[in-house]
Amino acid sequence: MMQFNQTTYDFLFRFIDVCGLFFDAALIVFLVNHYFSLRRSNLKQKPVLFYGFSFFCICVFLYVTGFSRDFFWFVLSIFSVIFIYSLLLFRGSFVMKLSISCIYCSVYFMLDGVYLSLYRYLTASFEEIPNTISLTVFFFQRIICKIFMYFIIRFLLKNAADLDSSVPSVYSTCLTVFCGFDILLMLLQIFYISPIEPKIAATPFLSLFMAGTFAMILCFFYLFTSMIRNYKENISYRLMEKEWMLHKQYLDQTRDLLTASRQFRHDIKAHLFCMEGLIEQKKYDELKSYLHQFSHSDFLTIPFQTICADESLNTLLNQKLKMASNKKIPMKIDVQISNHLSVQKLDLCTILSNLCDNAIEASVSVADPLIQIQLKEIKGYLSLTVKNRTEEDVLKKNPSFITTKKDQNLHGLGITIIRNIVKKYNGSVSFSSDSSSFTCFVLLENLRDKTYKAPAA
Known part of the structure; x- marks a missing residue:
């Protein structure tokens, strides 16, 4: 030794x-x-x-x-x-x-x-x-x-x-x-x-x-x-189950919107024929009343806006605009994306639907509500920011996003769904808040010619 x-x-x-x-x-x-x-x-x-x-x-x-x-x-x-x-x-x-x-x-x-x-x-x-x-x-x-x-x-x-x-x-x-x-x-x-x-x-x-x-x-x-x-x-x-419900809700809303659009196109000829008759009869007061009723019909209250070139995303955002308008919540949307995204449309619509629903729900009780949505491409990434006004510091009061709804089995899973999608695209999700606003920032990798798969459980 x-x-x-x-x-x-x-x-x-x-x-x-x-x-x-x-x-x-x-x-x-x-x-x-x-x-x-x-x-x-x-x-x-x-x-x-x-x-x-x-x-x-x-x-x-x-x-x-x-x-x-x-x-x-x-x-x-x-x-x-x-x-x-x-x-x-x-x-x-x-x-x-x-x-x-x-x-x-x-x-x-x-x-x-x-x-x-x-x-x-x-x-x-x-x-x-x-x-x-x-x-x-x-x-x-x-x-x-x-x-x-x-x-x-x-x-x-x-x-x-x-x-x-x-x-x-x-x-x-x-x-x-x-x-x-x-x-x-x-x-x-x-x-x-x-x-x-x-x-x-x-x-x-x-x-x-x-x-x-x-x-x-x-x-x-x-x-x-x-x-x-x-x-x-x-x-x-x-x-x-939650994702299935979101997809079903999205399909139902799209179906309702298409049904209303078809109904409008079907009825527009009758409306034009009626207004033409009032003009020929010089019944201008009745024509004015008829136009007022027509302009305040359910379908024309929120016109279908062309927010972006993608039809599915455009339909979803118009649905959320209508939901917010029905609750008298102003919503500003800024979308600057191309038609060719590596991020699957279903995943993007799922994130947007969750964040918009949360923002609309949180804005109902706010005295002066406002929701701002920005979606754009930045150097190989897709950036999404959803901001809504609040009357308190949300993260300070509830940092873990614990749901207060009665049906806690399905509610409160939206953030988890978003995080799973973000992980799939090698991205990140962050939250910030102060006494007057709450902001969610999502970043998704959007590289061309790359296929993204969900991570293993």
Whole structure:
């Protein structure tokens, strides 16, 4: 076995320790970045700011854990960096961020408990532990255990990441309690039992008990991921039902519009013949009254405007114009697109229909309503902006877009449908609001000669 002098051993110990700290920091960033979504979408466009702050968090972590060998500060720094890092930059519930912090610490201390048990066994077996064995055990704690942690974290994130819905609070609470209990056992073993009863601390009872508690956490998490899979299947069926209803509504409205158009063309000759007769008889007062009634007929109240060249999109926008007009809501539409789009018309109409319906519904209770719609092509992308006036900050009041309608089985899925379509076209969707307006901005990739397929569920 290769032997080194004490200085070399000290250097290797310190080098492994620093590498272990970098592993800890990298695992923290990996965990948070893959579980939560960024709080502000513009951070994706400013990677220097995002990664700069991440590097700052890593430096703080390394400083606290590397220069302070007090175990209490080591524990506090691991928990605090995860929690504060996720709290400042990422979306998600407060309880879930607390739970994730506890999960990480629980995994960390469980593996550290294995190291402590192994170290105590060696202490009991050797009067003086050889440097080579001590270095090997330390390498296991600081490096090998981190590799195990990486695969454990990937298991935890496998089915729980990228959820469109919030995690049930009961799950988060129970998971936090389990993980907190496991951490307390570890701290109890380190700070209380070990100094007072070394013989008890040297037994594997507490380590096995901690491992059992952690196994319960993994089982609990596995049961929850199974519930997530069932929930996703249920959501997919509900989304299909919602999309079918939207398509049926679109077809019904188109059919009604075509029926009214045919009826108008059928009746226009009779109306013209009647007006011609009134002119010949010089009954101008009756003609004026007749023209007034004719001009206020249902079909002519909102004339069919040529908003864009695409017939399906043009029909949909005219339908929404009529819906808004019936509720006395002004609507301004600006469409600047070509006839050849890579985005499927059905997907575009689905997004437009959802956003227009939401804007019209939100504008009903506004004193001075106005809806603005802009659709245009920008450098290989299709840009859609829908803005409506409000009387309060919508995102501040309801950041998760939780529906308040009675039929919650189908309502509230519009945003999810939009996000699925956006994902299909490698795009993005963002929302902004203030005290007087709410805006939705959708960006869809619109590359020519490219076929887009829906992402796998």
